[in-house]
Amino acid sequence: MFITGIILITIGVTFSTLGALGLVRMPDLYNRLQTSTKATTLGAFSTIIGVGFLNPSWLIKTIVIATFILLTAPISSHNLARASHKWGIPLSDKTSVDKYDSKAGKEE
Amino acid sequence: MNSSNYFSRWFFGFIVLSLLWLAFTFPFSLAELYTGLAIGAFISLFTAKYFEEFGISSFAPSKILGLLIYIPIILWEIIKANIEVAIIVLSPSLPIKPAIVTAKTKLKSDIGKMFLANSITLTPGTLTVDIIDDTYFIHCIKIDKTDEKYAIDSIIGKFEKHLRRFVK
Known part of the structure; x- marks a missing residue:
């Protein structure tokens, strides 16, 4: 139990x-969001579950908390990306194609 | 909307809230248990109108089995994609090739689309920017080809075939 928790x-x-390193290195907002989903998924998820393993009476509670993080984190990422694109924040020069651009106006 | 009756929707909400409460207060005393059940019943009276679209039929064994199979699959995909993005972040030349591509899904229900969009966003390296009808606009950090068929095969395909076991 103890070793699993530490790992x-x-x-x-x-x-x-x-x-955090990806947040600094990436060229534009969208790619930064990509690397920050990494911090929330494996980062927060395994830290919380690890705490549960260190203190086994909390294990079930930590699994519930981790599940809530997994359910809510993608929604904020998605909303940030969508709002930024509608507001017109540019994509980096390396972007090869932006298929959302031509359709975004139609929805209104 | 394929709706079930009000009681069945209320009962589904009640069961889910009660199970959550039991998980949170795990070594529970009897008084805590009764309080939790009462509050769960009370809250789902109000939420039943808006949530729990399919009622008790969501507890069908095939659906629960599908969900239980899906959880390890998505965890494995998350771990794989995490390592891929970690390699990109650590390599000095920053080999990214971002693009926003489109992909059409075969899933029909709102809850199915929600599961798929959340799965895509949870996987590092892909991010759902918007959904219009059945078309997903996905931002990828590194993609080889930008045509739609490749996007469907490489991003949506691996989740969709498992999701179809328990949502429409």
Whole structure:
């Protein structure tokens, strides 16, 4: 139990760090959102589950908390990306194609 | 809307809320249990009108089995994609090739589309920007081809065939 918990927390901290690094290195908002989903999925998820393994009486509660994070995190990412695109925040020069651009106006 | 009657919808909400309550207060005392059940019954009286579209039929064994199979699949996809994005972030040349591509889904129900969109966004490297009818606009951090067929095969396909077991 103890070893599993330590391993899970180490994985979580590693991926949170990589998410933060990606946030600095990526060229535009959309790619930054991509790397920040990494911090929320494996980062927060395995840290919380790892705490549950360290203290087994909390395990069920931590699984419920992790499930709520997994259900709600993508909605905020999606809304940030959609609002930014509608507001006209440009994509980076490396972007090869933007198929949303031509259809975005039709919806209104 | 393929709606079931009010009682069945209320009962579904009641069961789900009660199970959540039991999970949260796990070594529970009897007084906590009764309070939780009463509050769960009370809350689902109000939410039944808007949520729990399919009522008790959501508890069909085939649907629960489908969901239980889906959870390890999505966790595995998340781990794989996490490692891929970690390699991109760590490599000095930053080998990204972003694009917003379209992909059409075969799923019909709102809840099915919601599951698929959340699965895509949870996987690092792909992000659902918008859904218009059955067309998904997906931002990818690195994609080789931008035509629709490739996008359907590489992004949507791996989730859709498992989702179709328990949502329409």
